[in-house]
Amino acid sequence: MELLHRPGADHVLELMAPERLEVPGWAVHAGVLPAADVTLHDGIRVTTPARTAFDCAHWLPRAEAVVVLDQFLRRGLDLDLLRHRTLSGRARGVLGLADRRAASPRESWLRVMLADCGLPRPVTQLRVALPGGRHACLDLGWEAYQVAVEYDGREHHTTPADRHDDERRREELRRHGWRVVVAGPDVIPGRAADLLEAVAGALIERGWRPGPEGMARILAARRPRTSRRGRSYG
Structure with missing residues (x-):
């Protein structure tokens, strides 16, 4: 799995890749995914929304992570799906600030x-x-x-x-x-x-x-x- 985030952007892209990617202008974090964190979208293997939000909470800078989580919550993500995972103190702080009511x-x-x-x-x-x-x-x-x-x-x-x-x-x-x-x-x-x-x-x-x-x-x-x-x- 590769989590890509363009510095300064308000979005991320998470890809299933067979080997390490190097993408100019993007910060790339590699990891191993359990099967439950992978789903299909139009026939393409991608991470579930909950897993993508989880990775954002851990890897992105604090403010950018909250921006992304707010948008996930607005689209119906259940925050409890993240709270049941093993979270770092940093990620718990991000989740504590997330708010589905944020309009932008x-x-x-x-x-x-x-x-x-x-x-x-x-x-x-x-x-x-x-x-x-x-x-x-x-x-x-x-x-x-x-x-x-x-x-x-x-x-x-x-x-x-x-x-x-x-x-x-x-x-x-x-x-x-x-x-x-x-x-x-x-x-x-x-x-x-x-x-x-x-x-x-x-x-x-x-x-x-x-x-x-x-x-x-x-x-x-x-x-x-x-x-x-x-x-x-x-």
């Missing part, structure tokens, strides 16, 4: 980034009641503090009509006491520190107390740093 890979990235920087874990796709029996669905939010983070990607938030609808809805939320922090498509990696500062500040203003350790994590996360792949996250 970038929302998954934001959720992991905020939690890893010391903020309380936000609720995904938080429903907020509005007058007249209506509801607003927020990408990420903390209901106790009435703070939300919304991701405006290029696909659904670029036309004038889209922007008008977004601002009208957010203005109504603000009138009902919500602080809405908007993240654009350039937030990762270019403006992650700015987003963290805005969200942490809003939560603290609304009564959240991070404590000395939590504040140290937030301050450390605001300093620019570079991953092993050369990607800046601050």
Whole structure:
């Protein structure tokens, strides 16, 4: 079995190969599979969704692993199929962050980034009641503090009509006491520190107390740093 992952991508490819593969631009991990982890798709031997998700949780960088698991869960994967396997501490941490309600890979990235920087874990796709029996669905939010983070990607938030609808809805939320922090498509990696500062500040203003350790994590996360792949996250 070969697990292929292109650095920076939000997807993986897992192949059954007779010998070691070398694929330019891809990270390749080799392993031996039990028969129960192999299935047929259009006559081709591939790993089961549960096995592929299991390998992603073990091999991919933390945030990228959560992105992939979120998408598996959205497509109906039962998380218990993974919990019954022998998991490393790292993989258990990834499973603990996975959430089937994540609507996009970038929302998954934001959720992991905020939690890893010391903020309380936000609720995904938080429903907020509005007058007249209506509801607003927020990408990420903390209901106790009435703070939300919304991701405006290029696909659904670029036309004038889209922007008008977004601002009208957010203005109504603000009138009902919500602080809405908007993240654009350039937030990762270019403006992650700015987003963290805005969200942490809003939560603290609304009564959240991070404590000395939590504040140290937030301050450390605001300093620019570079991953092993050369990607800046601050």
